[in-house]
Amino acid sequence: MTESPTEHSADVIVVGAGPSGSTTAYYLAKAGLDVLLLEKTAFPREKVCGDGLTPRATKQLVAMGIDVSEEAGWLRNKGLRIIGGGVRLELDWPELASFPDYGLVRKRDDFDEQLAQQAVKAGARLYERCNVGAPVVDDRTGRITGVEAKLGEEKTPVTFRAPLVVAADGNSSRLSLGMGLHRREDRPMGVAVRTYFTSPRHEDDYLESWLELWDRRGPQDRLLPGYGWIxxxxxxxSNVGLGVLNTSASFKELDWREILKAWCASMPEDWGYTPENMTGPIRGAALPMAFNRQPHYTRGLLLVGDAGGLVNPFNGEGIAYAMESGQLAADVIVQAHARASHAQRELALQRYPKVLKDTYGGYYTLGRAFVKLIGNPKIMKLAADRGLTHPLLMKFTLKMLANLTDPTGGDAMDRIINGLSKVAPRS
Structure with missing residues (x-):
């Protein structure tokens, strides 16, 4: 059967069906645009993630019409349990007008598939097993006009064409590199490693964050770099993992899988975090933070999610910002699509980097300062020892780290955090 050329062309191509790509495709399709969503693997597929979603991400799921009920397989959580400095503190998610007061947990293979299917229901055309290679670039203008890809198990060469392309292809973002957009070395980068264990703690209704990781196997307890989660x-x-920032002196030296094993070995035996209870291998992934690839729009290409370095430097959260940036990009594209001339369309598209900087720029600048501080283990230990004994300070810290405030009409904490974000440079 001969395919018509229109099957391989659209108003917009979205490369990558992770949270950022599927969200972008959903909002574009919902607005009536013809969207191709290209995913290199087939669902369900594995992704390295903590699987824990804050109220910020929960809000995005609700907005997309995803059924987040417990009957639909979602596990709700009330807040964050923080452990460090000999203190165990449970902090409920704040009660806000702008965000729900609960978070969610769901495995990424199933989570991503749900978002992709929601985009398909809205009208997006999903191609799985579609490995995108080089961008197709107009020699005269330098603009991207499509992508080269290999489709299916047969790896059939296909050229997809569209006047706009969205790079939602993750941290390595081959598409961005193909357009000459490289990572900024002056922005923080994190690494996360995680695995799963059969455990009696599987129904915990708090996300658990460990500010100190101890290796207690030797004659002397050893403080390990990074922070952990359960x-x-x-x-x-249980999903058990750890994250470490490149501001830590140990970033390149250590085997993080071994660090995770050492940390798990120090935990109570009845939790079940032992090698025989491990249900899968230890996997790792990079966490690109604080706009570490720019510009977010150039020559017909928009960057969303990890491709644009949208991970929150305060807490390593990526899914909420992936989905939010997808919605922001879609809004800009829809407005540009309705303009009559190329010059007017381009003017609308040039807004996208500014929208991102207005939304996150100041907050991410504060986050960059924060990661430099906690990269020093002495400062991290001091903060854990002193800060955790002050519940009011920790309530403020939770709002700051999780970026959960009401933009208007909030409490004094909200006003302080929002004020700091506004005055910080938006770079």
Whole structure:
């Protein structure tokens, strides 16, 4: 059967069906645009993630019409349990007008598939097993006009064409590199490693964050770099992982899988975080933070999610910002699409980087300062020892780290955080 050329052309191509790509495709399709969503693997597929979603991400799921009920397989959480400095503190998510007061947990393979299917329901055309290679660039203008890809198990060469392309292809973003957009070395980068264990703690209704990781196996306890997490999955397993920032002196030296094993070995035996209870391998992934690839729009290409370095430097959260940037990009594209001339369309598209900087720029600048501080283990230990004994300070810290404030009409904490974000440079 001969395919018509229109099957490989559209108003917009979105490369990558992770949270940022599927959200972008959903909002574009919902607005009536013809969208191709190209995913290199087939669903369900594995992704390295903590699987824990804050109220910020929950809000995005609700906005997309996803059923987030427990009956639909979602595990709800009330807040964050912080452990460090000999203190165990449970902080509920703040009560805000702008965000729900609960978070969610769900495995990424199933989570991403739900978002992709929601985009398809809205009208997006999903191609799985579609490995995108080089961008197709107009020699005269330097603009991207499509992508080269290999489709299916047969790896059939296909050229997809569209006047606009969205790079939602993750941290490595081959598409961005193909357009000459490289990572900024002056922006923080994190690494996360995680695995799953069969555990009686699988129904924990708090996300758990460990500010100190101790290796207690030797004659002397050793403080390990980074922070850890334990998220109950509600399915008989726990997601246990750790994150470390490149501001840590140990960033390149250590084997993080071994660090995770050492940390797990120090935990109470009845939690079940032992090698025989591990249900899968230890996997790792990079966390690109604080706009570490720019510009977010150039020559017909928009960057969303990890491709644009949208991970929150304060807490390593990526999904909420992936989805939010997808919605912001879609809004800009829809407005540009309705303009009559090329010059007017380009003017509308040039707004996208400014929208991102207005939304996150100041907050991410504060986050960059924060990661430099906690990269010093002495400062991190001091903060854990002193800060955790002050519940009011920790309530403020939770709002700051999770970026959960009401933009108008909030409490004094909200006004301080919002004020700091406004005055910080938006670079």
């Amino acid at each position: 998220f109950g999955m509600g399915d008989g397993t």
